[in-house]
Amino acid sequence: MLDGVLFQLLELLSGLGNLEGLTQFLLLLFPFFLLIELPFNLLVLAGVFRWYIRRLSANPNQSLYTPKVSCIITCYGEGRAVEKTLLTLCEQLYPGHIELIPVIDGAAENQVTMRAVRNFRVDQTLYPQRQLNPIAKWQRGGRVSSLNTGLQQASGDIVFALDGDTSFDNTMVGNMVRHFEDPNVPAIAGTLRVRNVWTSLITMIQALEYFLSIHTSKVGLSEWNTVNNVSGAFGAFRREFLLHIGGWDTHTAEDLDLTLRIKNYFGRRPLRIPFEPAAIGYTDVPDTFRSFFMQRLRWDGDLYFLYIRKHADSMTPRLLGWRNFLMTLIGGLFFQLVLPFLIVSYTLVGLVVLPLEVILLLFAVIYLVYFATTVIFYLTGMILVSERPREDLKLLPMVPIFPLLMFILRCWGVACTLNEIFRRGHEETSMAPWWVLRKGKRF
Amino acid sequence: MKNPYVAFITATKDKSAPPNCHKFSGVNELLEHPEVDIVLLDQAPDQAAQSLSILRMQPAFQFNLIFTRDSNLVLGDGEIPDDPDLLIPAFRLWRERMSTFNRGQSPERFEERVLAWLWTRPSERLEPTLNSDAREIYRYPLLEVMAAEEPVNAMLWLNLMTEQEWLERGELLDRIRLCNRCNSGRLNYVDVCPDCQALDIAKQPSLHCFTCGHVAPQEHFLKNSLMICPNCLSRLRHIGSDYDRPLENFRCLSCQNFFIDADVEARCLECGEHHEPNELKIREIRPYQLSEHGRLRCRQGFSDQSVAEAFGRLNLIPGTSFRTLLNWEIQQARRYKSMQPCSLLLMRMEALEELTGYTEGLAIVDSLVDRIQEAIRDTDRCTRTREDLLWFLLPHTDRQGREVLRSRLSELSGLYQTQQSHWHKEIRLAGYTLPEDLLNQEDGDLLMARLTGEVS
Numbered sequence: 001m002l003d004g005v006l007f008q009l010l011e012l013l014s015g016l017g018n019l020e021g022l023t024q025f026l027l028l029l030f031p032f033f034l035l036i037e038l039p040f041n042l043l044v045l046a047g048v049f050r051w052y053i054r055r056l057s058a059n060p061n062q063s064l065y066t067p068k069v070s071c072i073i074t075c076y077g078e079g080r081a082v083e084k085t086l087l088t089l090c091e092q093l094y095p096g097h098i099e100l101i102p103v104i105d106g107a108a109e110n111q112v113t114m115r116a117v118r119n120f121r122v123d124q125t126l127y128p129q130r131q132l133n134p135i136a137k138w139q140r141g142g143r144v145s146s147l148n149t150g151l152q153q154a155s156g157d158i159v160f161a162l163d164g165d166t167s168f169d170n171t172m173v174g175n176m177v178r179h180f181e182d183p184n185v186p187a188i189a190g191t192l193r194v195r196n197v198w199t200s201l202i203t204m205i206q207a208l209e210y211f212l213s214i215h216t217s218k219v220g221l222s223e224w225n226t227v228n229n230v231s232g233a234f235g236a237f238r239r240e241f242l243l244h245i246g247g248w249d250t251h252t253a254e255d256l257d258l259t260l261r262i263k264n265y266f267g268r269r270p271l272r273i274p275f276e277p278a279a280i281g282y283t284d285v286p287d288t289f290r291s292f293f294m295q296r297l298r299w300d301g302d303l304y305f306l307y308i309r310k311h312a313d314s315m316t317p318r319l320l321g322w323r324n325f326l327m328t329l330i331g332g333l334f335f336q337l338v339l340p341f342l343i344v345s346y347t348l349v350g351l352v353v354l355p356l357e358v359i360l361l362l363f364a365v366i367y368l369v370y371f372a373t374t375v376i377f378y379l380t381g382m383i384l385v386s387e388r389p390r391e392d393l394k395l396l397p398m399v400p401i402f403p404l405l406m407f408i409l410r411c412w413g414v415a416c417t418l419n420e421i422f423r424r425g426h427e428e429t430s431m432a433p434w435w436v437l438r439k440g441k442r443f
Numbered sequence: 444m445k446n447p448y449v450a451f452i453t454a455t456k457d458k459s460a461p462p463n464c465h466k467f468s469g470v471n472e473l474l475e476h477p478e479v480d481i482v483l484l485d486q487a488p489d490q491a492a493q494s495l496s497i498l499r500m501q502p503a504f505q506f507n508l509i510f511t512r513d514s515n516l517v518l519g520d521g522e523i524p525d526d527p528d529l530l531i532p533a534f535r536l537w538r539e540r541m542s543t544f545n546r547g548q549s550p551e552r553f554e555e556r557v558l559a560w561l562w563t564r565p566s567e568r569l570e571p572t573l574n575s576d577a578r579e580i581y582r583y584p585l586l587e588v589m590a591a592e593e594p595v596n597a598m599l600w601l602n603l604m605t606e607q608e609w610l611e612r613g614e615l616l617d618r619i620r621l622c623n624r625c626n627s628g629r630l631n632y633v634d635v636c637p638d639c640q641a642l643d644i645a646k647q648p649s650l651h652c653f654t655c656g657h658v659a660p661q662e663h664f665l666k667n668s669l670m671i672c673p674n675c676l677s678r679l680r681h682i683g684s685d686y687d688r689p690l691e692n693f694r695c696l697s698c699q700n701f702f703i704d705a706d707v708e709a710r711c712l713e714c715g716e717h718h719e720p721n722e723l724k725i726r727e728i729r730p731y732q733l734s735e736h737g738r739l740r741c742r743q744g745f746s747d748q749s750v751a752e753a754f755g756r757l758n759l760i761p762g763t764s765f766r767t768l769l770n771w772e773i774q775q776a777r778r779y780k781s782m783q784p785c786s787l788l789l790m791r792m793e794a795l796e797e798l799t800g801y802t803e804g805l806a807i808v809d810s811l812v813d814r815i816q817e818a819i820r821d822t823d824r825c826t827r828t829r830e831d832l833l834w835f836l837l838p839h840t841d842r843q844g845r846e847v848l849r850s851r852l853s854e855l856s857g858l859y860q861t862q863q864s865h866w867h868k869e870i871r872l873a874g875y876t877l878p879e880d881l882l883n884q885e886d887g888d889l890l891m892a893r894l895t896g897e898v899s
Contacts, residue, residue, distance in 0.1 A: 062667075084683065091682045093668055125646040126691070169680040170670055280680070387680075 004357035036330060041373055045380060047220030052384040054223075065181045066096030067157035069173055070239070072150030073102040074143055075164035079112045081284075082164045086120050089162075090127045094173040100132045102164065103150045106140030113164070142432025143232070147248045151239070159242055161255075162281070163233035167195065169280040176236045176279045182272070186241040186262050189227050189275045190234040191215050195282035197395075202292050205405050206285045208398040212374065215277060216381035222275035225266075226327040230259045230273060234281040250440045251310065252429035253302035260306065263328075264314050266321040277385050293412060298429060300416035303336045305426040309443035340413030347411075370403035447480035447534040449527070452494070454486045461527045470494045477503035481510070481530055483523050488513040495519055499588035505556060506563055508537050517572055517584045520564065537563055546744035554600075555745070556589045558609065561733045562741040568613060569601075569731040578713060580619050580628035581728045601731055609737040613730035620723040622711035629712040632720070634705035636695035640717075643696040644705055651689040652679060658689060754833075756812055757825045765826035768836055769887035776878035784841035787875040787890070790833045790852055791898040811855060818851045832895065842876045849874055873897040 071089055075082050082102060089100055100122075107114045114136060122132045135149055147161055158180055160173070172190065179185050192214055194207040214231075221227050230237075232255030245261055248254045265271055286292040307315070307328070315333075317325040350359055378399055386392045419425040427437055451460035452467050460466035464483060467473045473482065482498065484491045491511045495518040498504040508530075514522040524530060540563045544550065550559035561567060571581040579597075586597045604610045621628050636644050648661040650670075657674035664670050670679040670686070679686040693705050709718045733741070772785045792811070815833075819825070824836040837845060849872050856870040873894040885893075 088682055093665070093670060095668070123646075126648050126688075167681065167683070170682065171668075171680065174668060282681070387678075 004355075004360075007357070036334060037373075040330060040335075041377075043224065044217050044220035045376070047223030048216060048380055048384055051219050051223045063178055063181060065178065066094070067177065067180070068097040068099065068155065069094070069158045069160060069177060070099040070101055070150075070154035070156035071160040071162055071173075072147055072154060073100065073162045073164050074146040074150070075102050075104045075110070075113050075117065076106065076143075077110050077113060078164040080116045082113055082116045083120055084167045085162065085164055086117070086132070088167040088170070089173075090122055090130045091170045092130075092168070092173045093170050094177065095129070096173075096177070097129050097131070097156070098173060099154065099156055100130065101135060101150045101153055102132075103135045103137060103146040105137050105142065105146045107136035108138045109140070140433050142250075142436050144248045144250050144254050144432065145436070147254070151242060151247050154239060157239055158236055159239045160236045161232060161234075163283060166192070166233050166281045166283040168282070172279045172281065175276050179274050179276065180236075180238055184269070184271050185274060186238050186265075186271055187230050187259070187273050188236045188279075189218060189222075189230040189273065190236065190279040190281055191218075191275075191277050192231060192234050193280055193282050194285050196284050196287060199287040201401075202289050203285055203287050204395065204398050205401060206292070208378075208395045208402050209405075210285075211381055211386070211392055211395065212377045212402075216377055216385050218275040219277050219385050221327075221331075222273075224323065224327075225272045225274075226324055226331070227273045227275050228259070228327070228331055229256050230262075231255055233283050234279075250432070250436065251305075251443075252298070252426045252431050253306050254431075256302065256306050257310065260311050260314060260328075263324050264319040266324050267317065267319045278387060280387065296409065296412060297416050297419060297425065300336060300413050301420035301425040302429075303332065304417045304420040305424075305443070307333055307337065336413065337417055340410045340417065343407070343410050344414050366407075367403055370406065371400065374399055374402050447530065448478055449481045449483060449530060450476065450479040451483045452485065454490065458485065463527060470497050473498070474501060474503075477501075479504070479507070481508045481534055484509060484511045484519070485523065486512065488516065491519070492516055496584065496588055499585075500591055505589070506541060506550075506560055508533060517570055518588065540565075544741055548744070553590055553593050553595060554604065554609075557586060558733070558737065558741055560585060560589065562738070567732075569610070571616065571728050571730060573617075578625070578627040578629065579621065579726075581617065581726075598726065605731070608734055609740070610731045611734040611737075613732060615727055615729055617728040619726050619728060620709070620720070621726055622709075622714060622716055623718065623722060623724045624716040625711060625714040626724065627711055627713035630709045630723070631712055632707055632709050635708050636693075636698060636700055637702055637704070637706040638700040639695060639698040640706070640708065641695055641697035644693045645696055647692050647694045647701070648688060649692060650679070650686050652677065652686050653684070754808075754812060754827055757815060757819075757833075759825050759827055762826050762828050765824060765834060765836065766887045766891070768824060769890070772836070772838070772877055773881065773885075773887060773890075776881050780878070782878060783839050784879075785877045786837040786840040786842070786845035787877075787894070788835040788837060788845060788848060788852075789873045789891075789894045789898055790835070791871045792831050792833070793869055793871070814855055815852070818848060828891070832898075834891070840876075842874075842879065845874045845876055871898040 073082070073085055073089075078085075086100055086102065089098060092098060102117045104110060104114050104117060117134045120132065122130050133153060135153060137146065137149060141149075150161075151159060158177055160176070162168075176188050176190060179188050192210055194203060194210050196203050197207040198204065218227055235255065241262070245258075249257050249261070251257065259273070262271070262273065286295050314320070315325065315328065320328060350362060354362070378396075382389050382392055416425070429437070446463065449461075449464040450467050450473055451464040452469060452473065453460075461483070465479075467476075473479060482504065484494055486494060488511075491513065495509060495511070495516060498507075498509060499518050508520045509518070510521060510523040510530075511519040512523060513519075520533075524533075541559070544559050544562050545555065550556045557569070561569065569583055569585055571583055573580065574582050583597050583601075586595060586600070601610065605612060619628050620630065622630060633642060634644065635642055649658055650661050650664050651658045652664075652672035652675065654677040655672060655675035657672055659673060663673050664679065664686075671677070672679060672686075677685075682688075693702050694700070695702070707720055709720050709723055710716070711718070769787065775782050776785070819835060820837075822838055826834045828834060835848070837848065840848075853870060853872055875890060875894060
């Protein structure tokens with residue numbers, strides 16, 4: 001078998017000399033990667049380098065800008081994990097005032113969470129600038145209603161939307177808030193790391209995924225002002241702007257929806273959504289393969305719902321600006337929705353048409369290319385971006401496994417999209433109760 | 444029985460009095476009419492409470508039935524009945540009880556007044572009321588109005604009355620702590636430095652670096668709005684995984700002492716005294732009511748006890764001891780022919796029980812006891828075997844000495860009679876002297892029985 005693969009490799013390499021061989025070689029790899037993914041990745045890497053150089057040459061700046069901050073913490077069934085979230089927010093070194101607004105959805109049934117919030121005491125001698133204003137929504141209303149309820153009560157100039165099971169570094173608020181000094185910043189995305197890294201293999205892989213695709217990649221994207229999403233678990237907004245665009249909208253994937261609606265002003269105003277790699281939040285990720293794939297079924301299906309069903313009309317350069325239009329088209333639509341279909345169909349066709357040795361060779365080559373990309377991103381992230389390189393180094397054994405999972409995930413993306421197209425999967429979200437979803441506008 | 448004189452006081456001007464009631468403009472007018480039997484206060488609760496305490500301070504209205512609009516007023520007798528005729532049976536009952544109180548004597552002293560009030564209202568209790576303006580927090584309004592000018596320590600008095608079984612304690616309502624110097628309940632509990640007792644203490648947050656284990660006050664860790672361990676220079680980012688707060692200590696800003704737990708001190712807001720909380724007086728707040736024993740004494744009269752008290756001044760010894768002494772004297776007389784003479788004297792005061800039913804009677808008993816005390820010697824021994832029988836054992840007294848005492852005591856008979864001429868009661872005496880009257884086989888018991896026979 002190995003001989004066969006090697007033979008095929010030699011044959012291919014020897015054929016590189018002539019035009020026909022080169023064409024054959026290119027054709028095999030072309031659809032998967034080169035044409036779009038390579039330049040995209042190069043763009044991201046260039047962004048990371050630019051960020052790094054810019055940061056090296058930046059003057060140290062002690063700003064006196066310390067607006068009041070309101071943290072809306074959406075709680076559902078987190079239980080006592082909420083205490084940790086609240087404590088880490090109290091512990092912030094930010095010198096300004098922080099208002100904590102935990103919103104407990106379905107407080108009547110989530111008694112444990114409710115009690116945890118109720119019994120949490122903010123020691124005023126220890127945390128004089130922190131204030132706790134919990135809100136209990138006895139009847140369940142969903143994430144969006146929690147966020148909007150919190151927004152109604154929020155009195156700070158800056159509003160953070162945070163998850164009840166996410167805890168934060170003590171420099172988080174300070175690092176996020178400083179960006180708002182620029183009046184053209186309506187929102188900021190924060191960095192999410194995995195809290196339960198060492199629970200299982202899948203959590204370790206996800207830790208690497210978060211590190212590469214959020215922590216490192218978004219630094220690059222942010223440099224070109226093309227951050228794709230301000231995560232629902234960890235984002236900050238200028239309250240005034242948020243109120244202006246009407247807060248969060250019902251339906252699932254409210255975070256991507258909000259990001260897109262903010263971006264709809266990019267064509268008209270010189271707005272910018274930065275990503276702050278030094279603002280770290282730790283969140284729990286699914287710890288079994290099953291729950292992991294179910295989570296992605298929701299996330300990737302929501303992409304189709306959002307880009308194709310709900311926001312098809314706003315996909316114009318007039319609204320988004322050319323840069324973000326192209327980025328959404330490539331990074332959002334093509335990579336997430338089209339590429340999985342291409343990969344799966346090429347693989348299927350390949351399995352039928354090509355001899356097994358060729359297939360294996362092909363997979364080996366593809367794997368190597370993705371592996372190389374992973375290694376490059378990993379090293380870049382470790383050297384230039386990571387604030388905890390020692391911990392991230394422990395993820396090294398995951399690097400060879402990572403491309404495999406990404407391949408599986410791409411294939412799974414097909415199922416996700418099909419589920420949304422034919423079954424309207426977004427309507428099955430657990431983010432809101434059925435009686436709320438039923439009334440939402442259908443797209 | 445004549446109908447009661449009912450006074451009606453109303454806050455509404457043109458409201459007319461119910462039938463058979465006399466309308467009064469206010470409490471002040473009512474005070475000029477002590478003949479009123481029943482008062483109906485048709486006033487708002489606050490005003491009625493005020494009127495009640497004014498009326499209850501007046502001897503003329505202290506015990507009278509006073510009905511109000513509100514049934515819960517402490518010094519009132521409940522709601523004004525819809526039918527004025529219902530007042531008559533209530534009044535009849537009240538008057539009956541009033542007349543039987545202490546055998547019909549009108550209550551004079553403070554405790555008598557309180558007992559009379561409780562006696563005439565079988566279902567009432569001495570209720571404490573919460574009053575945050577008062578120093579003791581809880582007050583007994585009844586005791587206050589009954590005390591009038593007399594200074595009365597309510598708690599002390601209640602304890603005394605409970606010990607003497609006049610009153611019994613009701614259920615525990617509250618437990619309060621009072622300053623042990625001025626009895627004020629207005630206390631402020633403050634945490635102070637355990638070393639110098641200064642008030643100015645502050646929590647001092649400390650941090651514990653997980654990397655090197657360094658523990659220091661928080662300000663040592665903060666540098667340029669970052670948290671860095673001053674010992675190992677590692678960045679502390681996340682509570683729980685990089686660092687924690689191991690202890691919350693206090694620092695005294697006056698003596699710089701560093702401590703874990705502050706002392707708690709109770710400071711009296713009235714007199715400024717500082718106490719440890721366990722030095723405070725603890726007071727249990729309860730209602731009180733007449734005990735069974737108390738009720739019995741209200742009915743039978745208090746004077747029995749007063750008579751006993753009066754005789755108590757004679758240093759009475761118990762009957763058995765008296766008999767032992769007497770027997771001993773008899774034995775000596777039998778054995779030593781040359782012993783010093785010794786006498787026994789019995790005094791019977793006829794119908795003493797009747798007499799003590801009246802205040803004057805008690806005064807007579809008092810003066811009787813005074814005179815007896817003058818007549819006898821320190822070395823004499825007395826006992827009282829029956830209400831009316833008083834025994835004296837007179838050592839070193841011969842027949843002559845006995846007769847002197849006998850005549851003195853019989854003179855008292857005059858005192859006994861002249862005070863109230865319609866009582867023809869007399870004092871009878873019987874005497875016996877050792878060794879001359881010694882009979883064979885007669886011991887103390889037989890002797891006393893024989894003498895008792897002589898005087899009856």
